[in-house]
Amino acid sequence: MNRFALTALVVLAGAASQSLAQFSISWFTIDGGGGTSTGGNFTLSGTIGQPDAGAPMTGGNFSLTGGFWAGITPSGCDDIDFNNNSVFPEDADVIDFFNVLAGADCPACNDIDFNNNSVFPEDQDVIDFFNVLAGGECPA
Numbered sequence: 001m002n003r004f005a006l007t008a009l010v011v012l013a014g015a016a017s018q019s020l021a022q023f024s025i026s027w028f029t030i031d032g033g034g035g036t037s038t039g040g041n042f043t044l045s046g047t048i049g050q051p052d053a054g055a056p057m058t059g060g061n062f063s064l065t066g067g068f069w070a071g072i073t074p075s076g077c078d079d080i081d082f083n084n085n086s087v088f089p090e091d092a093d094v095i096d097f098f099n100v101l102a103g104a105d106c107p108a109c110n111d112i113d114f115n116n117n118s119v120f121p122e123d124q125d126v127i128d129f130f131n132v133l134a135g136g137e138c139p140a
Contacts, residue, residue: 077138078110
């Protein structure tokens, strides 16, 4: 084998081994919303909205399928800023929630059906309010 062919083979083999160490997922999409998932040294940001066209993108042991995120449902509850003053969470949200529950007028506040199940007033509205206030989920 001549010296040029041997040099070219060594250079190409080195470039190929370098490319195996790189992680890359090319993308193009127009969506709205989203979130970020992390695990170990990896971070993946994704969007919710229009599903991507085509088959899953794969590379090595990795696969990425575009589209809607299964199992994610929007919260059915009102915003935890009950009095809509852009300060939350705060004691005033809790006080205003109980005042409206007792029948007081609060024009800036959300309605008392906190979980939007069309049953109000009810204990479940109070339970869901405090669950969301503590950082929990609202039942769909």
